[in-house]
């Protein structure tokens with residue numbers, strides 16, 4: 386085993402403390418990555434704040450960039466010194482229909498998550514990238530395209546790919562009318578990507594103060610969700626609504642905005658939802674969801690972002706300020722993604 390340093394919440398604690406962490410020795414197909422930047426996803430906040438048994442712990446972090454420091458004997462895709470990016474999946478069975486289709490995120494054996502998962506080979510619990518080093522199977526690391534800022538690119542690996550996959554699967558492009566609900570980490574990347582794909586893009590936010598930012602990000606229109614006149618006037622207006630809202634909420638107001646045969650893609654709060662079938666029936670509307678991405682989709686996203694200059698709007702903080710980042714994320718005080726600089730753990 387090798388050791389590194391990271392940020393961990395132990396037992397019932399709802400904040401992170403610096404801790405020494407163990408990483409596995411490299412298997413033939415593994416690479417070791419020096420983690421330079423890791424985004425702070427709302428899922429990390431859910432994970433840190435979730436009730437935990439005494440003795441259980443979590444090291445969050447599942448969208449990161451860094452540099453390869455070592456390669457296993459069988460690795461040919463990477464060499465020491467290569468810049469890489471890793472997202473929220475670090476392994477999958479590789480043989481099921483989903484894996485064969487390049488949708489490892491839907492692996493029938495469930496993909497191994499970057500943290501809070503169980504390693505397929507040794508059964509250990511995976512520890513996330515709020516740490517200085519990560520050991521990962523090379524298939525689940527991606528070359529970081531030249532020209533993408535490593536700090537601003539880190540959020541592409543979870544927030545970005547999570548909204549990219551539904552945008553691609555739903556055929557968003559020129560002429561598509563897209564709305565993005567919730568202007569946070571996922572939402573602001575959904576706006577940038579939809580705009581770059583050529584879609585007519587609208588932001589739906591409960592925060593009137595974000596309207597200017599929404600336009601700066603490229604949105605053509607902004608709906609303040611508390612304004613009943615504007616939302617009523619937008620009934621049946623959008624072919625695709627990407628819902629990134631992080632809290633439980635009623636889907637009816639969002640379904641009302643979906644055009645006939647259009648789709649509401651729920652990628653934010655992933656829990657039980659209630660809805661009236663009539664809200665789908667009237668207009669033959671579709672309800673869908675998505676999460677993370679497969680290997681081909683993730684690689685395609687990185688290529689697209691390199692070609693179109695798309696990265697996240699980030700506030701970079703030394704990792705020692707991670708608890709402050711989580712507190713501010715909880716208060717919706719982020720424009721639009723915190724990224725931890727892990728170099729203070731050296």
Ligand SMILES: NC(=O)c1ccc[n+]([C@@H]2O[C@H](COP(=O)([O-])OP(=O)(O)OC[C@H]3O[C@@H](n4cnc5c(N)ncnc54)[C@H](OP(=O)(O)O)[C@@H]3O)[C@@H](O)[C@H]2O)c1
Nearest residue numbers: 427428567568569570571590591592630631632653676677
């Ligand atoms: N599907 C997946 O695989 C996947 C991947 C990553 C994250 N997630 C989940 O996606 C959600 C968003 O993550 P994120 O990192 O983008 O979070 P975030 O940066 O906190 O953004 C969430 C946004 O939702 C809106 N919002 C929050 N509470 C709300 C409420 N009570 N009512 C209405 N709007 C509200 C806010 O936007 P406005 O201020 O504009 O209203 C907020 O900025 C989280 O639940 C996260 O766990 C899912």
Ligand SMILES: [Zn+2]
Nearest residue numbers: 426428543544
């Ligand atoms: Zn995430």
Ligand SMILES: [Zn+2]
Nearest residue numbers: 478481484492
């Ligand atoms: Zn599989």
